[in-house]
Amino acid sequence: MKIYLTIITLLTTVILGQDSTRNEFFDPSILIEPEPNWPIIINPVVQDSMVIESILGSDNSQSHKTGYRIQVLSTELSSEADSLQKILAQIVTDSVYIAYEVPNYKVRVGDFINRYEAEELQKEMIKLGYRSAWIIRTRVEVNQEKRIKN
Numbered sequence: 001m002k003i004y005l006t007i008i009t010l011l012t013t014v015i016l017g018q019d020s021t022r023n024e025f026f027d028p029s030i031l032i033e034p035e036p037n038w039p040i041i042i043n044p045v046v047q048d049s050m051v052i053e054s055i056l057g058s059d060n061s062q063s064h065k066t067g068y069r070i071q072v073l074s075t076e077l078s079s080e081a082d083s084l085q086k087i088l089a090q091i092v093t094d095s096v097y098i099a100y101e102v103p104n105y106k107v108r109v110g111d112f113i114n115r116y117e118a119e120e121l122q123k124e125m126i127k128l129g130y131r132s133a134w135i136i137r138t139r140v141e142v143n144q145e146k147r148i149k150n
Contacts, residue, residue, distance in 0.1 A: 067140035068118035069097070069108040072130045081105035091128065094121070095141070111140035 073084050081098045084107050088096045092109055099106045109125070112118040118135045125133035 063142055064139045065113060065142050066137065068112040068115050068135050069110050069138055069140060070118060070122050070125055070133050071106055071108050071136050072125060072133050073107040074104045075107075076103050076105070078105050081107050092121070099138075108136065108138070111142070113140070113142070 072088065073081065075081055078098075078100075085096045085098055088107065088109060094110045097108045099108060110118060110121050112121070115135065122133050122135055
């Protein structure tokens with residue numbers, strides 16, 4: 001008898017719990033999010049309101065884009081990656097990065113939106129003796145230029 005009551009209760013709950021008038025469809029293209037209400041920053045050091053407005057008005061969120069870098073080394077030793085970064089900083093004028101992806105430190109060079117430019121730097125790195133240099137697709141900083149120091 002208890003089993004029948006349990007089954008009837010569960011079936012009743014399931015049947016009555018269904019709401020056919022409720023629409024579960026969500027279309028993100030029609031979503032209108034309100035503009036966030038950012039706090040006003042008062043800086044006693046900077047008195048000029050134009051400077052503050054220019055700082056607040058600058059949008060740095062778009063400074064990264066999908067692009068290419070040259071990976072020169074992947075090692076488990078941070079000291080190896082640090083020393084290579086210092087050496088490469090003297091050879092190339094482009095940025096040299098160390099990315100840590102467990103368990104490896106990866107030394108990467110450049111910020112290229114165009115793969116052709118990345119291939120040019122890869123050829124230069126191979127000529128300099130870094131035969132394992134290869135191109136990776138990653139997030140890069142925009143407005144960077146590639147150059148080899150002479």
